[in-house]
Amino acid sequence: MIRARGLTKSFKVxxxxxxxxxxxxLDVAEGELVAFLGPNGAGKSTTLxxxxxxxxxxxxxxxxxxxxIAREPAAVxxxxxYIGQGNGAGHYHHVRDEVxxxxxxxxxxxxxxxRRADELLEALQLTPMAKRTAGTLSGGQRRxxxxxxxxxxxxxxxxxxxxxxxLDPQNRANLWEHVLEVRERFGTTLFLTTHYLxxxxxxxxxxxxxxxxxxxxxxxxxxxxADLAGDTIFLxxxxxxxxxxxxDAAAGLPGLHEFVADGTEVRLRVPGGNRVLPxxxxxxxxxxxxxxxxxxxxxxLDDVFLALTGRSLREEVATATDATPGEADNEEVPA
Amino acid sequence: MTAALNDAITIFVRQSLPNWRSPGGLLFGMLQPLVFxxxxxxxxxxxxGMTATAGGDSWLWFVPAVLIMLALFGTTGTxxxxxxxxxxxxxxxxxxxxxxxxxxxxxxxLTDVAMLVAQAVLVVLVxxxxxxxxxxxxxxVSFVVLGxxxxxxxxxxHALAIACRKHQESFYMVQSSLLFPLLFLSGxxxxxxxxxxxxxxxxxxxxxxxxxxxxxxLFVGDLAAAAVWQGTLCALALAIxxxxxxxxxxxxxxx
Numbered sequence: 001m002i003r004a005r006g007l008t009k010s011f012k013v014x015x016x017x018x019x020x021x022x023x024x025x026l027d028v029a030e031g032e033l034v035a036f037l038g039p040n041g042a043g044k045s046t047t048l049x050x051x052x053x054x055x056x057x058x059x060x061x062x063x064x065x066x067x068x069i070a071r072e073p074a075a076v077x078x079x080x081x082y083i084g085q086g087n088g089a090g091h092y093h094h095v096r097d098e099v100x101x102x103x104x105x106x107x108x109x110x111x112x113x114x115r116r117a118d119e120l121l122e123a124l125q126l127t128p129m130a131k132r133t134a135g136t137l138s139g140g141q142r143r144x145x146x147x148x149x150x151x152x153x154x155x156x157x158x159x160x161x162x163x164x165x166x167l168d169p170q171n172r173a174n175l176w177e178h179v180l181e182v183r184e185r186f187g188t189t190l191f192l193t194t195h196y197l198x199x200x201x202x203x204x205x206x207x208x209x210x211x212x213x214x215x216x217x218x219x220x221x222x223x224x225x226a227d228l229a230g231d232t233i234f235l236x237x238x239x240x241x242x243x244x245x246x247x248d249a250a251a252g253l254p255g256l257h258e259f260v261a262d263g264t265e266v267r268l269r270v271p272g273g274n275r276v277l278p279x280x281x282x283x284x285x286x287x288x289x290x291x292x293x294x295x296x297x298x299x300x301l302d303d304v305f306l307a308l309t310g311r312s313l314r315e316e317v318a319t320a321t322d323a324t325p326g327e328a329d330n331e332e333v334p335a
Numbered sequence: 336m337t338a339a340l341n342d343a344i345t346i347f348v349r350q351s352l353p354n355w356r357s358p359g360g361l362l363f364g365m366l367q368p369l370v371f372x373x374x375x376x377x378x379x380x381x382x383x384g385m386t387a388t389a390g391g392d393s394w395l396w397f398v399p400a401v402l403i404m405l406a407l408f409g410t411t412g413t414x415x416x417x418x419x420x421x422x423x424x425x426x427x428x429x430x431x432x433x434x435x436x437x438x439x440x441x442x443x444x445l446t447d448v449a450m451l452v453a454q455a456v457l458v459v460l461v462x463x464x465x466x467x468x469x470x471x472x473x474x475x476v477s478f479v480v481l482g483x484x485x486x487x488x489x490x491x492x493h494a495l496a497i498a499c500r501k502h503q504e505s506f507y508m509v510q511s512s513l514l515f516p517l518l519f520l521s522g523x524x525x526x527x528x529x530x531x532x533x534x535x536x537x538x539x540x541x542x543x544x545x546x547x548x549x550x551x552x553l554f555v556g557d558l559a560a561a562a563v564w565q566g567t568l569c570a571l572a573l574a575i576x577x578x579x580x581x582x583x584x585x586x587x588x589x590x
Binding site for chain 1: 338341345349352353356419420422423424427428430432434
């Protein structure tokens with residue numbers, strides 16, 4: 001569905017060249033749900049803009065829905081849906097009108113577009129708002145309207161740029177319900193960017209981690225967590241003297257990432273901690289180490305990001321969103 | 336070609352729908368010209384020599400001025416709407432559809448032209464009971480010329496908007512600092528003959544002057560006057576330049 005090779009986008013900002021997307025390779029198969037995860041300014045949105053023909057790449061190629069983004073942008077546009085960060089409906093336009101117009105924009109006749117609009121408004125629980133202006137909708141309703149517009153031509157591939165940013169937890173859950181239902185019903189391939197770790201973790205089949213314009217990891221959330229972060233096992237010991245014995249025993253664990261002893265508290269990171277722990281405790285028993293408490297903490301994608309970059313995504317997102325509401329890489333200055 | 340036409344119609348309908356749904360906005364846009372008609376028009380009657388300039392009927396001189404003002408103020412601000420839509424994301428959403436860029440400009444600008452002509456018709460109808468007696472054929476032709484003017488300024492306004500998209504606040508600064516000199520140097524509000532020689536000389540270089548004179552001649556019914564074809568030609572030339580610049584900007588905005 002998507003195949004990109006060496007995709008690059010540079011901007012010139014005040015005589016300085018900034019490479020927002022730095023030679024990205026990516027492949028997305030039909031029917032996949034892929035999340036693009038990274039801090040603000042990492043190049044997520046710019047990559048999406050390249051793939052959706054909103055911007056031209058400085059270098060590299062990409063085929064989206066069977067067509068080249070540079071040579072056949074019109075063919076790409078016909079086959080993809082795109083839900084951007086902003087709100088797609090005009091403030092003073094009626095809800096239903098905008099969906100109908102969107103259908104027309106994809107070449108449906110007025111009548112078909114009208115029928116399709118009614119169908120989508122119904123599916124997204126927007127029928128009661130059909131005759132209201134989009135400006136009067138709540139944040140969650142507006143986002144659902146964006147989805148209705150993005151689906152009007154039943155695209156086989158749908159791009160979503162931070163679909164749930166700014167929504168409260170209830171609306172986020174509701175939005176995801178609709179997104180997953182669409183995927184189930186139409187087999188739509190979904191490619192989305194997010195900086196919500198839990199979203200990528202829960203819903204995505206595959207997560208691409210992007211930082212400084214490069215893809216630095218690409219796998220299922222489970223494997224990323226197991227391979228790159230691992231589980232953390234916390235042990236409470238009777239005496240600090242036992243810590244060395246624990247260290248010796250841990251050295252034999254396959255894939256041990258980290259071992260930290262702090263007094264009677266010992267912490268080690270290892271893949272599959274829940275499976276390792278019982279055997280490990282027995283081994284400690286044989287070494288006459290008395291363990292008073294044991295706990296396994298499952299990793300989050302934040303741990304993955306931390307392991308990959310040495311920085312916490314959670315903090316980056318928090319500081320970046322405070323400073324700039326939109327993505328910094330939205331600047332549209334061609335090189 | 337048919338696809339482009341289809342796209343333009345789609346965008347035209349999209350832009351027009353809010354007006355059709357609540358036509359009150361159309362009247363609101365007419366408030367300013369009506370204020371000029373009600374509060375500036377009567378003053379002209381008191382200006383010495385004005386009656387002679389206007390050929391005995393100051394309405395025939397002033398109503399065309401108000402229509403052209405309608406074209407200037409109504410369509411030069413349209414680019415700002417685009418800027419707003421660029422910011423909220425509704426323009427971006429359309430950019431991802433197969434709709435052609437030039438068709439987008441055409442649809443948007445024609446929406447303003449349609450609104451302009453509708454308002455012009457209303458102004459003329461409103462003024463009939465107050466003694467406006469224009470040449471019927473002349474008035475119909477002047478609506479066409481007015482439409483061309485709207486096309487010109489709509490196109491230019493979009494080009495300006497796209498040029499200003501990084502600094503939105505500069506849009507209205509540039510727009511008004513171009514608009515008012517253009518307006519006063521066209522003899523729109525008061526005859527240029529009342530001004531000093533340099534103003535008259537500069538006014539001769541202002542294409543809008545010819546359009547103003549052309550529409551006035553059309554209202555009077557002086558269809559054979561040189562002002563008629565000169566004004567029409569100027570409006571046409573402005574429309575071609577405006578639409579070309581607007582289309583170029585629209586294509587480039589989506590780099």
